[in-house]
Amino acid sequence: MKMINSIFTHGSLIILLLLFHSISIKAQEVDDEREFDYLEGSELGPEKWGELRPEWGTCKRGKMQSPIDISNPVQVTSKELLQTKYKAQNAIINNRGHDIMVRWEGDAGSILINEREFDLLQAHWHAPSEHAINGTRYAMELHMLHRSTDPKLTPTMVVVAVFYEIGDVDPFLSRLGPIMSSLIDQTNEHKQAGVINPMEIQLDDECYYKYIGSLTTPSCTEGVTWIINKRINTVSSDQVKLLREAVHDHAKNNARPLQALNHREVQLHCHKDRKD
Numbered sequence: 517m518k519m520i521n522s523i524f525t526h527g528s529l530i531i532l533l534l535l536f537h538s539i540s541i542k543a544q545e546v547d548d549e550r551e552f553d554y555l556e557g558s559e560l561g562p563e564k565w566g567e568l569r570p571e572w573g574t575c576k577r578g579k580m581q582s583p584i585d586i587s588n589p590v591q592v593t594s595k596e597l598l599q600t601k602y603k604a605q606n607a608i609i610n611n612r613g614h615d616i617m618v619r620w621e622g623d624a625g626s627i628l629i630n631e632r633e634f635d636l637l638q639a640h641w642h643a644p645s646e647h648a649i650n651g652t653r654y655a656m657e658l659h660m661l662h663r664s665t666d667p668k669l670t671p672t673m674v675v676v677a678v679f680y681e682i683g684d685v686d687p688f689l690s691r692l693g694p695i696m697s698s699l700i701d702q703t704n705e706h707k708q709a710g711v712i713n714p715m716e717i718q719l720d721d722e723c724y725y726k727y728i729g730s731l732t733t734p735s736c737t738e739g740v741t742w743i744i745n746k747r748i749n750t751v752s753s754d755q756v757k758l759l760r761e762a763v764h765d766h767a768k769n770n771a772r773p774l775q776a777l778n779h780r781e782v783q784l785h786c787h788k789d790r791k792d
Contacts, residue, residue, distance in 0.1 A: 552734055554614065554770050562772050565734050575736035581775035582729030582742060583646035589725055589784035597787055598721040598743065599628040602636060602714035609692060610706035611699040614733075614770045615640045616762055618692070619706075624714055627662055627674060629741060634662035634674045636714055643756050645679050646732050646771045647744060653771070656680040656751050656759070658717065659732075671728070674741045678719065683750030688716045693758060700762045720747035723786040732772045746784070 552568060553560045560568065566576020575581070602625035610617045617640040624636045638661050645657035660676040680686065689696075695707050723746040730738040763770070 552614075554772070565736065569734070572734040572736065574730070574738060575734055578730060578736055578738050579776075579778045580729055580738045580780065581736060582732050582740065583648070583772060583774055584727070584729065584777050584780075584782070585648040585651055585774050586725055586727075586744070586782055587650045589782040592783045592785045593788050594785045595788055598719070598724060598785075600715075600719065600721065601625045601628070604711045604713035604715075607709045607712040608706045609695050609699065609709045611702050611704065611762055612640075613703045614763055615642065616696055616699070616759055618709065618712060620712070620714075626665070627676065627743075629674055629743070632669065633665045635665055637661050637663055639714070639717070641759050642732070642769075642771045643759055644769055644771050647677060647679075647742075648774060649679075654679040654748060655682050655753075656756050657771075660714070660717070671739050671741045673731075673737070673739070674743060675731075676719065677742060677744040678717065679745065679748045680751040680756075681748050682753050682756070684752065686749060686751040686755060688718075689751065689755045689759075691716070693755070696758055696762050703763075718749050720745040721787075722789075723747065723784070725782055725784055727780055727782040729775075729780075746786075 551560065552562075552565055555561050558564070562575075566573050603623070605620045605622045605624040607618050607620045607624075610619060617638050619638040620636060626633045626635045628634075639658060640661075641656055641658055643656045645654040647653075647657065657680070658678040660678075662674040662676070664672045664674075692709065692712075695709055698707060699705055725742070725744040725746065727742050728738075729740055729742050730736050731740055760768075760770075
């Protein structure tokens with residue numbers, strides 16, 4: 517009997533290890549952006565994302581998808597500014613295949629939304645911008661992904677987005693430029709970037725658009741709160757070019773097509789003292 521129990525326990529342990537290994541592999545595969553692309557007419561393109569994997573079905577069937585064209589937002593006057601509590605932390609820069617990502621390795625601070633705290637995890641860029649304002653897409657869009665400190669509550673994710681038009685260089689990208697250059701065509705490679713302060717990203721804490729949408733890449737998970745800065749920052753054409761040259765597919769863009777609004781409300785939150 518003891519031998520049977522021993523065999524059963526040993527067998528159960530093996531099964532659990534295999535399951536854990538399988539889950540780990542699946543999680544890694546989801547993060548591997550070579551499984552999809554942005555090329556028009558491609559079998560891995562945006563119109564096919566929802567068919568590539570069962571867990572990506574929301575990309576095709578979802579009714580609260582992002583990005584969207586922002587027009588006629590509902591004006592909301594706010595007494596408080598957008599509250600950020602970011603802080604400098606060690607980070608790595610990763611070439612994920614379709615974008616360049618900065619991932620903070622420790623506590624890089626958080627943002628407060630409706631008195632709830634969301635930790636900053638990573639930032640990445642899309643060119644051209646994914647969202648549009650009255651049909652206009654800008655040269656580039658930065659996404660800062662945050663996760664709720666309490667995963668039991670919804671929403672669990674907040675993305676802060678910043679638009680850029682061609683003009684003066686972006687100081688934040690200038691600092692990261694040499695590392696990004698060293699990652700050209702180095703898919704799934706990363707390099708230590710030292711201490712990076714998210715406060716160096718120029719956010720507009722007085723006026724921003726807000727709506728409920730989704731992640732803009734597979735799995736296109738819905739229920740994401742979007743905070744999109746109204747102010748447009750500037751970036752040089754060379755900086756945008758570097759972001760596109762660094763990734764392996766050399767696509768002209770890494771922006772998902774605009775998605776249907778489906779009667780969602782988009783709000784424009786501005787501080788009561790804001791004049792524009």
